[in-house]
Amino acid sequence: MGEAVKQGKTIIIDPVTRIEGHSKITLHLDEDGAVEEARFHVTQFRGFEKFCEGRPFYEMPSLMARICGICPVSHLIASAKACDALLAVRIPPTAEKLRRIFGLAQVVQSHALSLFHLSSPDLLLGMDADPGKSNIFGVAEENPELARDGIRLRQFGQEIIERLGGKRIHPAWIVPGGVSEPLTETNRDAILSAIPDALRIVERTLEWFKGRMEHFREEIASFGNFPTMFMGIVKQDNGLTFYDGKIRIIDAAGKVVADALDPTRYFDYIGEKVEPWSYMKSTYYKPVGFPDGIYRVGPLARLNVADRCGTPRADQELAEFHELQRTAVLSSFHYHHARLVEMLYCVERMEQVLNDSEILSPRVRAVARPNALEGVGACEAPRGTLFHHYKIDEQGLIRWCNLVIATGHNNLAMNRSILQVAKHFVRGNHLTPGMLNRVEAVIRTYDPCLSCSTHALGQMALRVELLSPSGELLDQVERTG
Amino acid sequence: MPRVLIVAYGNRLRSDDGVGWIVAGDLRQRLASPEVEILQLTQLLPEVAESISHANTVIFVDASCDGEPGELHCRQLTPPPAKAQFSHQLTPAELLGVAGRLYGATPQAFCVSLTGECFEHGEELSESVAGRLPQLASKVEQLTKEVLAGPLATLPSSQEAEAAS
Numbered sequence: 332m333g334e335a336v337k338q339g340k341t342i343i344i345d346p347v348t349r350i351e352g353h354s355k356i357t358l359h360l361d362e363d364g365a366v367e368e369a370r371f372h373v374t375q376f377r378g379f380e381k382f383c384e385g386r387p388f389y390e391m392p393s394l395m396a397r398i399c400g401i402c403p404v405s406h407l408i409a410s411a412k413a414c415d416a417l418l419a420v421r422i423p424p425t426a427e428k429l430r431r432i433f434g435l436a437q438v439v440q441s442h443a444l445s446l447f448h449l450s451s452p453d454l455l456l457g458m459d460a461d462p463g464k465s466n467i468f469g470v471a472e473e474n475p476e477l478a479r480d481g482i483r484l485r486q487f488g489q490e491i492i493e494r495l496g497g498k499r500i501h502p503a504w505i506v507p508g509g510v511s512e513p514l515t516e517t518n519r520d521a522i523l524s525a526i527p528d529a530l531r532i533v534e535r536t537l538e539w540f541k542g543r544m545e546h547f548r549e550e551i552a553s554f555g556n557f558p559t560m561f562m563g564i565v566k567q568d569n570g571l572t573f574y575d576g577k578i579r580i581i582d583a584a585g586k587v588v589a590d591a592l593d594p595t596r597y598f599d600y601i602g603e604k605v606e607p608w609s610y611m612k613s614t615y616y617k618p619v620g621f622p623d624g625i626y627r628v629g630p631l632a633r634l635n636v637a638d639r640c641g642t643p644r645a646d647q648e649l650a651e652f653h654e655l656q657r658t659a660v661l662s663s664f665h666y667h668h669a670r671l672v673e674m675l676y677c678v679e680r681m682e683q684v685l686n687d688s689e690i691l692s693p694r695v696r697a698v699a700r701p702n703a704l705e706g707v708g709a710c711e712a713p714r715g716t717l718f719h720h721y722k723i724d725e726q727g728l729i730r731w732c733n734l735v736i737a738t739g740h741n742n743l744a745m746n747r748s749i750l751q752v753a754k755h756f757v758r759g760n761h762l763t764p765g766m767l768n769r770v771e772a773v774i775r776t777y778d779p780c781l782s783c784s785t786h787a788l789g790q791m792a793l794r795v796e797l798l799s800p801s802g803e804l805l806d807q808v809e810r811t812g
Numbered sequence: 813m814p815r816v817l818i819v820a821y822g823n824r825l826r827s828d829d830g831v832g833w834i835v836a837g838d839l840r841q842r843l844a845s846p847e848v849e850i851l852q853l854t855q856l857l858p859e860v861a862e863s864i865s866h867a868n869t870v871i872f873v874d875a876s877c878d879g880e881p882g883e884l885h886c887r888q889l890t891p892p893p894a895k896a897q898f899s900h901q902l903t904p905a906e907l908l909g910v911a912g913r914l915y916g917a918t919p920q921a922f923c924v925s926l927t928g929e930c931f932e933h934g935e936e937l938s939e940s941v942a943g944r945l946p947q948l949a950s951k952v953e954q955l956t957k958e959v960l961a962g963p964l965a966t967l968p969s970s971q972e973a974e975a976a977s
Contacts, residue, residue, distance in 0.1 A: 400854075448858065467858055468906075471913040479914050482859050489859070 342762070347371075347771050356770060358753045366757050369750035371742070371774065380732045388417055388701065388723050393503045395719065398734075399780055400501075401444060404437035404492065405712030405737075407505040408574070409719040412708025414507030416595070417723060419702035425692040426509030428684050431574045432522075433495050433505065434710065435677040435684075438573060439529070440488025441713035442630070442670040442677075445778040446536075447481020450667060453772050454543055458550065459765035477539065480532045484674070487529045491681075494518040509696035516691055523685050529678045530644070537648065537671045547664060553755040554773045555663025555748030558583030560616060560626035561635040562740065564594060564711050569638040571645075571676055573711040579636045580616065580626065585659045588616075594709035597718050597735065613742040614735060625747070628715025628740040629777065630669035635659040640672075642679035648672045663748055666776040701727045712737045714778055738779040748773045816956050817867035817919075818843070819860065819904070821853040822875050828928030828941045831948065832873040838949045839873075843956055856902045858910055865915035869959045872904040872923040873952055881929035881940035884947055886955070889921040924952050 345355030359368040383394055395410040396403035408430055415422055446454075452465040455474055464472075471478040495514065496502025504511050544551070560583070564576045578592035578600075592600060602617045602624070615624035626632070634653075640646045652672055655665060684690065701723060708719045715737030722731040752773045756766050820836035822829040836852045843850070851863065864870050876885060891909035902910065904923050912918035926948045929938040937945070 467910065468913070471910060475914050478858075482862060482914070485857075485859050486862070 342757075344767060344770060347774055356749055356774070358749075358757060358770070364758075366750065366753040369746065369753050369770075371746050371749055380734055383729050383732050386729050388414055388721060388727050388729055389507055391719075391721065391729065392505055392507065393501075395734075396501045396503070398736075401780055402437060402441050402712050402714070403501050404433055404496075404505075405710060405717050406719070407502070408434055408710045409708040409712075409717045411505045411507055412575075412710065413706040413719040413721050414708070415697075416706030416708065417701050417703050417721065417727075418507055418697070418699040420508055420697040420699045422509040422697050423692070423694045425513070425689050426695040426697075427574070428687055428690055429495065429510050429514055429695065430505055432681055432684050433492065433510075434573050435681050436488045436491035436495075438488075438677045438713045439674050440485050440492070441778075442674050443481055443484035443488065445713075445775070446667060446670050447477070447484065449778070450772070450775050451477060451481065453768065453775070454540070454547075454667065457546065458769050458772060459763075462764050462768070465768070477536070480536055484529060484532055487525055487678075490525070491522050494522060506696065508698055511696065513693045513695045514691055519685055519690060523682065526678055526682050530675070533671060533674045533678060534644070537675065540668060540671055544668075549755075550769065550772070551662045551664045553752055554769075554776060555744060555751065556661050557747060557751060558661060559744055560588055560619075560624075561632035561659055562616075562626045562628050562716060563633040563636040564709065564716060565637050566641075569636075570641045571633060571637040571639070571649075571673075573677075575710070578709075578716070581636050581659060583659055583661060585635070585657075589618075594716075594718070595707040597707065597709065598720075601735065603735065603739075611742050612735075612739045614740050615743065622743055625743040626740065627663070627744045628737055629666060629713075630673050631660060631663065631666045632715065633711060634669045634672060640676045640679075642676055642683065645672055645676035645679055648675055663744070663773060663776045666778070670778075714738055714780055715740050736780075738777070741777050741779065745774060745777055745779065748777075815847040815868045816843075816849070816959050817863060817870045818848065818850045818873060818952065818956070819853060819856070819864075819870060820850065820873040821856055823854055825933060825935060827930040827932055827934040827936060828881075828926075828938055829875045829931050830935065831875045831926050831928065831937060831941055831945070834937065835873060835945060835949050835952070838945075839952055842949065842953050845960075847960060848956060856904065856907055858902065858907075861907055861910040861914060864907060864911040864919065864921075865917035867919050870904075870908070870919050870921040871952055871955060872921065872925075873948070874904075874923065874925045875928040875931075875941075876925035877928065877931075879927040881927055881938065882944045883927040884944060884951060885923075885925045885927070886951060887923050889923055891918055922955060924948065924955065 342358040343355060347356055357370050358366050361367045379398055383391065386394060391414060392407050392410040395406040398406050448467060451470050455477065456465055456469055467478060492502060496504035560580055562578065562580045564572060565579045566572045566576045578594050580589040582588050589600065600617050602615050602621060603612045604615065604621050605612055615621045616626055617624065634649060640649050649672055652660065652668060705722045710717055717737050718735040720733040721729055724730050749770060752769050756769050818839060820832035822832040824830035824833045833852050836850050840850055889905045889908060891912055892905050904921065908918055908921050926941055926944055929940050
């Protein structure tokens with residue numbers, strides 16, 4: 332991991348701030364001071380695939396939820412679906428609907444965290460703003476309504492998760508075979524009553540965001556604006572979904588590369604590669620190979636592969652989103668925009684599902700013994716397609732586990748995006764906070780979730796050093812903790 | 813609307829860091845009242861600012877790294893004049909600042925903390941901290957009852973007052 336840092340001129344950004352998890356970026360300069368290589372290093376190691384071996388399969392949803400403090404629900408869903416496959420059961424329809432609501436609520440709170448808490452300082456104050464103001468305090472001073480809206484939307488999602496799952500973080504409500512408790516009428520009505528306010532907030536923020544886009548033309552042109560494929564799960568009618576469906580892959584021109592792929596056969600078409608300089612695996616589309624099989628997942632990809640949302644307001648916004656580019660929408664800057672459209676869809680879709688006549692049914696769990704020794708569960712997490720793949724023995728103990736995490740799908744694209752931004756904005760031997768921030772900001776567009784361990788000891792400091800080939804300090808930018 | 817909001821926070825899986833969570837369970841019984849609300853949180857996030865803005869007084873309960881293990885501290889908080897550098901987590905004083913800026917309300921606030929000895933992985937408290945749990949609970953209870961008895965502009969002289977930085 333440290334080898335490349337010792338060769339040539341190297342700029343190290345460590346840690347990358349305002350993302351979920353711990354990472355660093357290295358930029359490698361040539362003799363003229365131009366950026367020739369860039370790498371995104373994930374410096375933490377989690378090891379869930381290994382230490383769950385030997386555990387009873389029915390513990391997996393709760394164990395896997397511990398992977399992440401922001402999107403535990405996605406891991407719960409993917410894990411429970413893998414366990415459903417081990418049980419070889421079809422879960423009750425109401426349980427599936429309740430899982431959908433749970434997942435949609437999580438997408439809202441996760442997207443709100445990314446957009447309002449982590450990226451809105453850049454979007455509101457600009458990429459060259461005083462680093463001391465690029466935080467929630469700066470946003471609160473400049474646009475308090477925006478800051479309040481972010482808090483309210485997060486609360487909206489978290490309160491639904493708490494109402495359904497009993498707690499906001501690491502709820503264990505989703506279980507193999509369905510969910511542990513049915514929805515009460517009180518909780519349904521409480522969630523429904525909060526929906527109009529959530530819709531107003533998302534629509535207000537969408538209008539604000541669209542008005543801000545003209546200030547970021549250079550960033551739109553250079554933030555991960557290159558051709559790749561895009562992958563996501565879509566419904567059978569090619570509509571947007573987060574819970575279940577088929578895998579669809581399109582190319583940069585918007586043409587379908589593969590359709591109706593079975594998510595439980597992901598290993599037939601997705602390859603995984605380990606790089607020596609990062610703990611995060613890179614995935615690629617097998618028929619094209621590594622690294623040309625690069626593709627993106629997450630909000631931008633989902634809106635690129637989906638033909639429709641299936642809810643009225645989100646469908647209008649999706650049509651407008653598709654107008655951004657005649658081909659697939661390529662710039663990763665538009666992840667922000669896509670996140671807002673998805674939040675709109677999630678709130679509308681929740682209302683539809685909550686009004687389903689069977690939503691209060693007490694039949695929410697299928698009970699069975701293991702009937703298969705291998706199971707795959709897949710869903711769309713806030714950051715992209717998520718796969719959980721387990722193998723068990725006759726006693727129901729986990730013998731093998733593979734997790735393909737959403738952020739890993741974007742690893743190749745994130746690295747290429749950093750290089751594009753650095754080549755465009757980094758000049759010679761002089762570093763500026765604005766340059767540094769743009770290199771970080773392009774990573775934030777993907778909203779990577781690296782840690783999943785949300786506790787942090789102390790505050791993070793940031794120092795970027797520009798070293799000569801001989802190790803001489805040429806310049807540095809420091810952000811105190 | 814609670815007159816006193818108690819925010820007990822920390823990581824229950826990091827030994828003494830979970831002291832706030834543990835004492836909160838005891839406080840729920842001691843301070844059962846519609847005028848008292850108790851939150852148990854893993855970390856302080858901006859969302860808490862709204863709840864803070866609705867209270868007359870906020871008491872944060874946490875583990876501390878400062879001082880000798882088992883030391884009990886109580887200090888009054890004021891919003892920091894400077895802006896936070898990092899939005900991933902907030903201090904109690906910074907949360908007060910957010911509440912003031914976004915919701916126009918900055919209640920009086922205190923932080924009651926117990927200095928921890930061990931913050932490694934684990935659900936057990938160290939002896940030096942476990943032995944002082946009754947004192948921690950009593951301190952929070954006493955402070956809450958004093959607040960409920962009438963306005964409390966500053967900390968009583970018998971308690972350590974320290975401006976938050």
